[in-house]
Amino acid sequence: MRPGSPRGGAGRRCTRSRAAWAEGWQAADFYNTRRRHSAAGGLPPVEFERIISKARAEARQEAKAA
Known part of the structure; x- marks a missing residue:
């Protein structure tokens, strides 16, 4: 997700920190480190x-x- 993309919900734009957090969360969720x-x-x-x-x-x- 890029900063300024409409994924902030309710018509809001994402901030850089929110976009960085979302990308990190997606990577952590995608790559399996425990199973x-x-x-x-x-x-x-x-x-x-x-x-x-x-x-x-x-x-x-x-x-x-x-």
Whole structure:
């Protein structure tokens, strides 16, 4: 939602802060950070990403050592 767009309700225009809040809320609502995924072995996305990041860092360390 852009500032000045008519989504303020009752004919009002949105302020910049309201538009920024709405965009952040939509992103938080759209991206799932808690619900478990079967493709990730039943882990929440945040936990899965943490495990993958740790494994990648360890692989980089082993590649540097070799």
